[in-house]
Each structure stands twice: as C-alpha cells, then as structure tokens.
Amino acid sequence: MATATLRTPYVRRRRVGAIAFRAATYLALLLVLLPAAWVLLGVVARAVPHWKWSVLWTTSSNSGGGLLNAILGSIVIMIGVLIVAGTIGVLAGIHLSEMATISKRSGKQRGNVMRTATEVLSGFPSIVLGYVGYVALVVGLHWGFSLGAALVILSMMVIPYIAKSTEGALRQVPTNYREGAEALGMSRAYALRKIVLRSGLPGIVTGLIFAVAIAGGETAPLLYTAGWTNQNPSLKLLHQPIAYLTYPVWTYYQQANNGLHYLAYDAALLLIVLILILLVGSRFVVARTQKYSEGKVG
Amino acid sequence: MTLVGGPAGQLPATPQAARRTGPVRRAAEAIRGHEETGWRVAARIAVLVPLAALVFAITVLAIKAYPAIKYNGFGFLTRRTWNAGGSSAYAQPVYTNGVEHPASVSYGAWALIVGTVQTSFIAVLLALPISIGAAFALTERLPRWIARPLGFAVELLAGIPSVIFGLWGILTLGPFLAKHVYPIVADHMPDVPVLRYFRQPVGSGEGLLTAGIVLALMIVPIITATTRDLFLQVPPLPKEGATALGMTDSEVARRVTLPWVRSGIIGATVLGLGRALGETIAVAMISGSIITIASNVYSPMTTIAATIVSQLDGAETDGTGFAVATLAEVALVLAVISVVVNITARIIITHTSRLGAPLGA
Structure with missing residues (x-):
C-alpha cells in the first residue's frame, strides 16, 4: 500500500x-x-x-614609490573616527537605550525624532555627505583638504551605525541586571557604568570596530574632503591634506606608469589585510569580553 | 525596559555614609554625586548630533543647489541632455533670472536617474533570491559548526571596501563576462520584449549589467545576514508541526518560515536597495561613466552618485559656479530618493513587526 x-x-x-x-x-x-x-x-x-616590501616604508611619489603615507594616513583617520564618532555614537546609543524609554506619564515611546534622524542619516549616500563636506567645510569654511574635514564627514557617516549597534547591545542586557543593581542601592550612573555598559561591551566594541572598518574602506567621501598628499600625515587638523589607502586604488589603477599601476594593486591588498585584521580582531575582542555578559551577544 | 526609567530623585544615591576626609576624596565624592547628570547631559547632546548633521547636510545642499533649481526648473528631472556649455562658454557668463551661468548650458538628470534605478533594480533582482537561499542554507541546513564560520564570512563580506569591488569588477569580472559569458547569453536570448536587450553587441564588459552584478554582490551580505537573523527568530514549534504533518523541507520553508518573516525580508531588501542607490566608487569604475541612457544591458551608462564623484573636478572649472550648483541639485535628488527608500524600509519593518507572527505563537 x-x-x-x-x-x-x-x-x-x-x-x-x-x-x-x-x-x-x-x-x-x-x-x-x-x-x-x-x-x-x-x-x-x-x-x-x-610586491616589494619597500612599499611599507617609503612614501609615494608622482612616479610610484611606496605607500607609507597612505598607511599612516588611513590609520590616523581611523583612530580619529574612533575617538570622535565613537564617543558621540556610544553616548547617543546610551541615550536611545537607557534614557529615551517609554514615558511614565503618557506611555509613549520617547526619542522617536532622534531615532528617525539617526535612521535617515544612516541611509544618506556617502558621496552626498562627501559633497556637503567639500562645499561647506573645504571650500565654504576655508578648511582646505584636511584631516578635520574628513573626520567630520566620516563621523557623520558612522555615528548612526555606532548609535544603533550600541542601542542594540544595551537592549540585550537583561533587565534583571538593572533591577538587581537598583535593589543593591547603586546610583543609576554607577549601575550604568559598572553593570549595563560592561555587560553590553562586546556588542559595543563590535559595532565600533565595524564602524572604523567602514570608515577606513571609504573612498567617495574622502576624495573631496581629505584630498591627497605624498607626505606623511602631520596631525594638523586643517589646511593639510592627508593620504589614505583607497585613493591610490581609485586613481592609479588605469595609469600607464607601472610604478603607479602596481601601487594601486598594493594599496588594494593592504586595504583588504587591514580591514580583515580589524574584523577578525573584533571576533577575538568579543570572545575575550564575553565573560562579562550573560548568554550570547554580538 | 520601562523599569529602567524613572525620575532620578527617587533612586538611592551613592552611599555617602562612609565619612572620608581629605580634599581629593571630597572632590571625588562631589563629582560622583553629579555623575548621573554628567551622563545625562553628554548623552542628550550626543543624540542631537545626527539630527544636527542631517539638518546641516540638507541646508548646505539646498542653499548650494538653489541657483541650479531656479535655472534648470522642473524639467531638470526629465531632461536627457547634460551639456556643460564647453570651456569657451565659461568665458562669457550669462544671467537668466538673476542666475549666473555659462551660455548654452543645458543640464538634465533623467539619464542619471534612470541609470541609478536600473543598476539598483538589477542588483536587488539578483541579490534577493541568492540571499534568501543562502540564509536558508545557513540556518536550516548546515550543521552549526560549519554554519557559524560561514555566517561570519558573510558578515566579513559586508566590510570589503567598494573600491576593491570596483577594481575587481573592471579588471577581472568585466573582461571575463564580456569574453566568456555575455556572447553566449547574447546568442541564445529569444527575440521577445525585455530579453531583446540581451541580444546586442556585448562591448568591453563595462556597462549596466556588470555594474548591476557587482552591486548585487555588495548588497548580498547585508540581505543575507539580516535574513539569517530573521530565520533564527522563527520559533521551532510551527516548523516542527508542519514537518509532523508531512510537509517537505521546501514546503515548510515556503508555507511557514518565509511568511513568518516576510515583512522583515522586505525591510532588509529595501535597506539593500538604499545601499545600491547610493553606491559610488564601484559603479563609477565599472559603469563606463557615460551620461546617457543604456541602449542595451551591456552599454555604458552612469548613476547619480557616480556622476557626482567623477564630475566634481571638472565642475570646479566653471567659473560661474553653476556646474557645482547643478551637482548639488543632483545630490539633493539622490538624497531625497535614498531617504524615501530608507524611511519606507523603516515603516515596513516597524509596522509589520507590530502585527506579529501569522500563526498562534
């Protein structure tokens, strides 16, 4: 049958x-x-x-050379983004998760305007932000191509991302933890610092590293804010262009000059290595900090 | 989450009973007493930054684009020409309605808008089925020990810079497709509407279809990662029930899992679409960067974002500033399109997530 x-x-x-x-x-x-x-x-x-190892310790020239200036420049830009956007983004995420909660009086969710603004900004095309940086900061405020203009624009780009990932990480912290902290008589600030932030740390750090990787891999907004120079970065915020690794890839790949041509490939390789190190590293950070948090985060 | 809220005054303060002495200790105590205020103020200022940035960006664009909007008019959106007037025209600026511009300029964004929509459409069309299939394989098929590293690999893909995709697209994928794939496709396509656009000379591999394929690769990780997380949220009981009723895997997928997360997938897709619309460097490298509407799927074209990045240098040579103003206008158009798409995604996600799951969960 x-x-x-x-x-x-x-x-x-x-x-x-x-x-x-x-x-x-x-x-x-x-x-x-x-x-x-x-x-x-x-x-x-x-x-x-x-591949020549000398690209790692010589600066670029108009006929080739190395990529030391671009490597250092990219690292400076990424650290700058980590400091500027990291601070603002994490604080914004704390506000969205811990302070803009449901109102006791009206029962309405607070902070929706901020949430929408964050959401809309995260959907803004990076080239449009780069254009804004060029006309408003580089030309309008006479900053010139500079680290400052690049940091402002890249931070505008990744702050929404960091804020969202921080909010998500803090929301995963069990409510029990907060109640327990309150029951033990901790002040809210102390509980936030010692309990909530520490438990949400893996998620926050992952978000930060991803944001820095995104910033380091950007080309379009940097072309018209950071400019380009064959010199090593000087840490001057204004009136001093800064080199970065995506520029040689975008500019030199079609050059007939072999020196520049190969520089494009080398820069692409270094870029991938740098970003993979960051992203894989974020996994290890998560694994190391996981002990503070309950269950799986990130 | 509600339990977190509540006015600060009602909560217990830092224990100050321990009477410590010394000015440093007292200062530390004083600061600690205000720590909550510090956090609150800092967080409130920080959360205003995205809003301020948004207002700043839109204001700058609007001010910069105003002369162009005034001169180009509403026809800008549907005009097909993109004529900067030539370098000789820059020498003799003309005034129209109080707007200074080179003689005989005529700008229209239609070709750019069409190009942007075409590439993004191809990208989503290719990326969506692949992403859903891959997410199924990762969540429902493969054992955990292999699915986790593969899932992480997919997340890594989202971090590959677009300039790398561009480099690979123009040097490796484009020539490969033009040599080995497109000719076969062009020879075997039937002569019917839509597919007719594939029966054309294949060119060099720089063009609409190659750009769409590379964009698809770039948004696949976003859609796959989101869809995978959605699938993991589907409770196992309905799926097990369906299996117990004798459904095959594909039937469980089609009738239980997919309907459960449909709205989330739509939201993820629209987010991927937003990324594709704004993608700049990869498209600028692969599309051929010619301001025209593609006559077939292989022909070179361009998008709004790619035009902004490749034209800004040249626009600077227009002494009247009109070319820069026009770029501000197309940037504004792109910003509006992206914002509308993103808000749509947000509405879809929040609205449908409130409706809850289809079956009694």
Missing part, C-alpha cells in the same frame, strides 16, 4: 521539489561565497607578482 502511494506523480513532484529546493539553497550559498573568494584572491594575485 505504502509503496503504491509513493509512486503517484504528486508524491514524485513533491520529492523532486524538495531536492531542487535543497540544491538551490546550497547553490545560493556558493554564489555568495565564491565571488567573494574570487574578489579576494583576484586582488592578491594582482598584487603579489610585483
């Missing part, structure tokens, strides 16, 4: 459908991972044949 029913066309169709679906999901996963591997290997394959 059972075998008879299994042979009906209806059952066969369902079985084929199930197998096809299974195959399709694996195929989709391959289509996500294979091109990515191709991108990474493609960049490595272009950079390695002409």
